[in-house]
Amino acid sequence: HGRTQMNRVAFAGVRYFCADVGRVKSLMWRAKQRGWLELDLLIGTFAKERLSNFSDAELTMFEEVLELENPDMNKWLTGQVDVPEELHENKVLLDLVKYAQEGRPTFGSNTVGQQ
Numbered sequence: 001h002g003r004t005q006m007n008r009v010a011f012a013g014v015r016y017f018c019a020d021v022g023r024v025k026s027l028m029w030r031a032k033q034r035g036w037l038e039l040d041l042l043i044g045t046f047a048k049e050r051l052s053n054f055s056d057a058e059l060t061m062f063e064e065v066l067e068l069e070n071p072d073m074n075k076w077l078t079g080q081v082d083v084p085e086e087l088h089e090n091k092v093l094l095d096l097v098k099y100a101q102e103g104r105p106t107f108g109s110n111t112v113g114q115q
Contacts, residue, residue, distance in 0.1 A: 024051055027062055036070050046099050061092035
């Protein structure tokens with residue numbers, strides 16, 4: 001006793017080993033339902049690839065990322081504007097920006113937001 005029992009769940013094709021399966025499922029859903037197709041694809045793919053390895057602290061940082069405004073996220077992820085200094089403490093946000101700018105789905109061509 002005294003240890004957190006780990007639950008195993010398969011969600012969106014990924015197996016998760018975590019104490020709070022409901023939290024991970026909720027974050028996965030939110031990552032894919034931002035309302036901007038490009039962000040839904042990019043952040044949803046990032047979440048699918050990474051959430052299973054996140055610590056509780058990183059899940060909290062990811063929740064903070066999901067609270068950010070779409071226009072700002074789009075500018076940061078496409079490299080149009082640098083992430084503000086006050087957000088540099090969020091390691092997950094910085095990892096997401098790096099992930100996007102390495103040519104991940106949709107953002108590799110840097111055409112997001114262009115008409």
